[in-house]
Amino acid sequence: MPALAALSAALVGLAIVLAFWVAPEDADQGISQRIFYFHVPIALTAYACFGWGAWKALRYLWTREERHDLESYVAIHQGTIFGALTLATGSIWAKASWGHWWVWDSNQLVLFLVLFLFYSAYFMLRFSIEDGPRRANMSAVYALFGVALIPVSFLAIRLAEDFIHPTTFTRDGPQMTGSMFLAFCVSWLAITLVAYTLYRVELLGKRLDGNLRELREALSS
Amino acid sequence: MIRARALEKRFGQRRALRPLDLALERGGFLVVTGANGSGKTTLLRLVAGLAAPTRGTLSVDADRGSLGYLGHEPLLYRDLTALENLDLYGRLYRVPERRERIGMLLERYGLWDVRADRVASYSRGMTQRLALCRALLHEPELLVLDEPFTALDADGAALLDRQLAELAGSATVLVTTHEPLRVEPLATARLALA
Amino acid sequence: MTTYLADVAALARKDLRLELRARDTLPAMLLFVLSTLVVFHFALPTGADEVAAHGLLWVALVFTALLGLARAWAPERDGGALEGLVLAPSDRSAIWLGKSAAVFVFLGLIELVALPAFALFFSPLQREALLGVFLANVGICAVGTLLAAMAAVSRTRELILPLLFLPLAIPLVVGGVGSSVSTDPGRYLLFLGLYDAVFAILCWASFEYVVSE
Numbered sequence: 001m002p003a004l005a006a007l008s009a010a011l012v013g014l015a016i017v018l019a020f021w022v023a024p025e026d027a028d029q030g031i032s033q034r035i036f037y038f039h040v041p042i043a044l045t046a047y048a049c050f051g052w053g054a055w056k057a058l059r060y061l062w063t064r065e066e067r068h069d070l071e072s073y074v075a076i077h078q079g080t081i082f083g084a085l086t087l088a089t090g091s092i093w094a095k096a097s098w099g100h101w102w103v104w105d106s107n108q109l110v111l112f113l114v115l116f117l118f119y120s121a122y123f124m125l126r127f128s129i130e131d132g133p134r135r136a137n138m139s140a141v142y143a144l145f146g147v148a149l150i151p152v153s154f155l156a157i158r159l160a161e162d163f164i165h166p167t168t169f170t171r172d173g174p175q176m177t178g179s180m181f182l183a184f185c186v187s188w189l190a191i192t193l194v195a196y197t198l199y200r201v202e203l204l205g206k207r208l209d210g211n212l213r214e215l216r217e218a219l220s221s
Numbered sequence: 222m223i224r225a226r227a228l229e230k231r232f233g234q235r236r237a238l239r240p241l242d243l244a245l246e247r248g249g250f251l252v253v254t255g256a257n258g259s260g261k262t263t264l265l266r267l268v269a270g271l272a273a274p275t276r277g278t279l280s281v282d283a284d285r286g287s288l289g290y291l292g293h294e295p296l297l298y299r300d301l302t303a304l305e306n307l308d309l310y311g312r313l314y315r316v317p318e319r320r321e322r323i324g325m326l327l328e329r330y331g332l333w334d335v336r337a338d339r340v341a342s343y344s345r346g347m348t349q350r351l352a353l354c355r356a357l358l359h360e361p362e363l364l365v366l367d368e369p370f371t372a373l374d375a376d377g378a379a380l381l382d383r384q385l386a387e388l389a390g391s392a393t394v395l396v397t398t399h400e401p402l403r404v405e406p407l408a409t410a411r412l413a414l415a
Numbered sequence: 416m417t418t419y420l421a422d423v424a425a426l427a428r429k430d431l432r433l434e435l436r437a438r439d440t441l442p443a444m445l446l447f448v449l450s451t452l453v454v455f456h457f458a459l460p461t462g463a464d465e466v467a468a469h470g471l472l473w474v475a476l477v478f479t480a481l482l483g484l485a486r487a488w489a490p491e492r493d494g495g496a497l498e499g500l501v502l503a504p505s506d507r508s509a510i511w512l513g514k515s516a517a518v519f520v521f522l523g524l525i526e527l528v529a530l531p532a533f534a535l536f537f538s539p540l541q542r543e544a545l546l547g548v549f550l551a552n553v554g555i556c557a558v559g560t561l562l563a564a565m566a567a568v569s570r571t572r573e574l575i576l577p578l579l580f581l582p583l584a585i586p587l588v589v590g591g592v593g594s595s596v597s598t599d600p601g602r603y604l605l606f607l608g609l610y611d612a613v614f615a616i617l618c619w620a621s622f623e624y625v626v627s628e
Contacts, residue, residue, distance in 0.1 A: 061624055064273070118582035125579060128569040131233025133273050135622045136563050142579070145558075148617055149583060152610055156586035159606055162597050163466060213234060271498055272628045286504035294495025296502075300433050312425045313503035315418070339436075340494065355499070 008197045011190035015183070018025055019188050032221045035096065039089040041188035042082050043108060045195045047150065049079030050115070054147035057140035069136035070210075073126065079194055080119045086112045104164065107157045118146055222247040222363065222393045225266060227277035230263050236361070237263040240277060243412065247282075247362075250389050250407045253397040255414030261397040262293065265338060265367045268395060283393075286314060289361030289370050290372070295352035299341040303332055303351050306340060314359035326354040330380055345372040353381065364394045370403065378403075422505040426513025431520065441521060448479040448529040452536055468537040468597040469544070473588045475529070476548070477555070481580060483521055484559040484575040485566075487514060492567055501626050511622035517558040523554050540595065543604065547594030550607035551587045554614060558583050561618045564625050586610050605608055607621050 016035065053075035059069035091108045095101050104110060122142055129135040229236075238260035245251050255261050255326040266272045268281055269290045281288075287320035290296075297306050302322065311319035327333045330350040340348060356364065370378055370407045382403070388394060396404055401411070434440055455471045491497035500510050526548060534540055559580055567574040587610060593603030 002484075022378070061621075114585055121575070121578040121582065124571075124575055125565065125569060128571045128575060130570075132231075133628045136566060137628070138568065141561075141621045141624050142565070142623060145583065145614075145617060148613055149586075152586050152613060153582075155606060156589040157601060159593055160589045162593060162599075195446050217234070242598065269502065271502070284504065285502060288502070290502055292495070292498065293500070294494055296499030297494045298429070298490055298496050299494045300436055300490060301429070304448065305429075305432070309425055309429055310503065313422060313505045315504070391615070 002201065004066060004193075004197050008190065008193040011186065011193055015187035015190040035089055035093045037183050037187045038191070039086065039093055040184070041191040042089060043086040043112065044188065045191050046079050046082035046086055046112070046115075048192070049075050049082060049195060049199075050119070050143075050146055050150065053079060054143050057143035060136060060140045064133070068138070069139065070206055071203060072140060074199055074206065076122060076143060076146075077202065078199050080116065080123070081198075082195060083112055083116045083119065087116060090183075105161075107154065110157050111150070111154050114157075115146070115150065118149060122146065222249070222282045223280070223395070225267075225277065225279045228264075228267065228274055228279050229276040230260070230267060230272060231275040239415065241414075245393060245395065245410060247393055248390055249409045250394045250404075251325050251396070251410045251412060252401050252404050252408045253412045253414065254399070254401050255396065255397075259414040261414055262367055265365050265395065265397060266292070267291075269365045283361075283363040286359065287348045287362040289356040289359065289364045291352055291356040291364075291366045293367060293371075295340070295348050296355060297304070297340050297348070297351060300339055302339055303327060303354075305356060306351065310355055310358055316359050322358065323354075326357060329356055331376065346374050349373055350377055350380070351386075358382070362392055364388060364392050366394070366396045368397055368399065370398060370400060417511055419506055422509040423513045423611075425518065426500075426510060426518040427520075428515060430490070430517030434517075434521065440483055441524065444479050444483045444521070444525045445528060447482050448475055448525060449532055451475040451478065452529070452532055456536060459544070465538050466592075466596045468533075470588075470592050472533050472537075472595070473551075473591045475533075476526070476551070476591075477581075477584050477588060479519075479525060479529070480522055480555045480559060481577055483518060483525075483577055484563045484580070487518055487560060487563045488567045490627065497567075497626065507623040507626055508619045510626065511560060511564070511618060515556045518560055519552055519556040522556060541600075543600035544591075544595040546604055547591045547600070549608060550594075550604060550611060551591045553611045554587050555584065557611065557615045557618050561622055561625060564622070568625075583614075 053072045055076060056068050056075060058071035059065075087109065090106065090112070091101050094103045094106070094109075102109075122139065125142055127137060128141050129138055223243060223245040225241060227240045227242065228238065229240045229332070230238040241260075241264070253261050253264065263272065267274055267279055269288060269292075270281070270285065271290075271292075298309075301309070304327075307323045308319065310316075311323060316322055324333070327336050330353065332347060332350055332354070335343065335347065340351065343351065349369075353369065356366070369381055373381060385394065385396075385404060385407055394407075398404060401408075426617070430551070452472075452475055455468070455475065459467055488497070497510075501507060528550065530540060562579045562583070563576055566572055566574075566579065569575050588609070589602045590607035590610065593606070594600040597603060601605070
């Protein structure tokens with residue numbers, strides 16, 4: 001575990017170096033474009049977390065084993081954190097690029113807003129039900145709804161462009177040269193590793209909590 | 222018919238049922254007693270399939286269509302009449318000759334005169350009687366009754382006594398009660414929960 | 416199959432009968448949607464175009480549906496009847512389908528009044544818009560009924576239903592508004608159909624887990 005953490009930290013460091021110093025500067029957007037090297041990987045990682053969470057939810061409904069429920073919850077928790085980070089980095093990028101803290105024409109950003117709302121409701125749901133198979137069932141079903149919502153929402157937002165006239169900002173989408181691509185990949189790997197590390201850490205922490213509780217009960221009865 | 226080993230139920234951190242072994246053969250009559258909070262209701266809900274065990278194994282040799290359950294709640298629609306309630310359940314349980322069976326039960330339990338009144342207008346005792354009709358509607362092979370004598374007046378209790386006596390031997394019965402002496406003559410097994 | 420549909424029909428009939436008897440949800444929804452439309456008249460600045468009005472129609476429909484959905488499972492809660500339904504040998508998904516069908520009928524009845532009112536207050540609705548309403552209703556009822564069952568179990572009850580429902584309703588609003596105002600409504604109708612298919616299947620398959628332990 002410590003090795004994992006160290007590796008993640010090292011990779012993130014490398015990614016930062018690559019993104020800010022090695023990769024060439026973008027002609028239009030200048031330094032603000034650098035944040036892309038983090039914004040997009042963070043977004044991709046969030047999707048991955050939600051997907052993993054949904055997979056674990058499915059496993060839980062299949063096997064009824066408590067650990068899958070815990071894994072699903074932790075994955076979605078991480079996904080939400082990274083989702084929030086996506087919104088934050090996206091906002092910074094928007095401010096740096098266009099002078100506004102929020103723009104509606106980045107489909108990805110709007111999608112994340114919707115997903116963020118959805119998964120926030122996940123936690124509200126989970127915390128309003130008593131611990132037990134019921135809570136695990138509901139969380140799992142809702143997690144599956146989330147993963148179905150991702151493509152459907154994306155389509156919806158795309159379609160909405162028709163009548164939601166965005167202000168005419170230039171669309172993003174950097175064409176990446178070799179070293180840009182390298183910086184991007186390293187960053188992506190680094191962030192995925194960070195997410196995985198955090199996932200493992202939180203899972204371990206929750207499991208320890210559970211074991212401690214069981215121990216306490218066994219001693220008291 | 223019912224077999225449980227190290228059956229345990231927990232709600233998060235709260236333990237509702239301590240590890241328990243149980244075996245009840247077909248046609249048996251098990252009387253479960255215990256103080257409030259000892260897990261009687263939890264046990265019955267586990268057997269009925271309304272809750273899943275946290276630990277241990279439980280096998281019940283009866284599918285949903287041959288199981289009759291009477292819980293603390295009447296499991297009825299308060300704004301429907303007795304007839305409407307039983308008709309709905311009769312359909313869901315695929316009761317053959319539904320009307321006749323409903324009529325027979327309502328009459329037997331003294332509810333025929335109020336059959337077209339909404340359940341919301343019933344007294345507690347009448348509601349309990351109707352809940353009993355609901356549980357018996359489909360002639361279940363396994364009857365799970367949680368404190369069935371609650372709220373029944375002397376007449377109602379006598380009707381239930383007679384019903385249980387009729388069922389003993391042909392159906393498998395699992396009853397919790399605070400008055401074990403009442404059903405003692407019929408019991409083939411007893412379980413006291415701590 | 417026929418027994419499945421018979422179960423669904425019996426359950427839906429039960430809900431219709433209950434509403435006919437109690438007559439509390441439908442009038443409330445009706446008054447709510449009409450009041451909302453009037454509020455919108457005052458909320459729209461002069462010169463606001465037709466598109467904005469159509470958008471607000473969808474807001475009104477979604478929130479009216481939420482009002483109805485909040486109480487959808489109340490009869491089952493009152494006497495504990497939900498457990499009675501769960502114990503029955505019928506498929507658990509039939510419980511969801513029966514209830515959704517009833518909610519669909521209620522929503523449809525409300526819209527029979529609300530849509531003409533909208534046409535009267537604001538602007539007429541095209542055929543595609545009406546088809547959009549129909550398709551969106553399917554999605555609202557399917558997803559809303561399941562989420563309402565979840566909310567019924569939670570400690571916060573009705574409070575949590577809008578939080579669960581609104582993110583999932585966003586695609587429906589997009590589809591609905593698109594079918595009303597776009598020059599190519601076909602795409603939006605297709606999209607609504609897709610939403611309905613995906614989420615109806617998901618609801619149908621997962622309702623079992625929402626009501627069981």
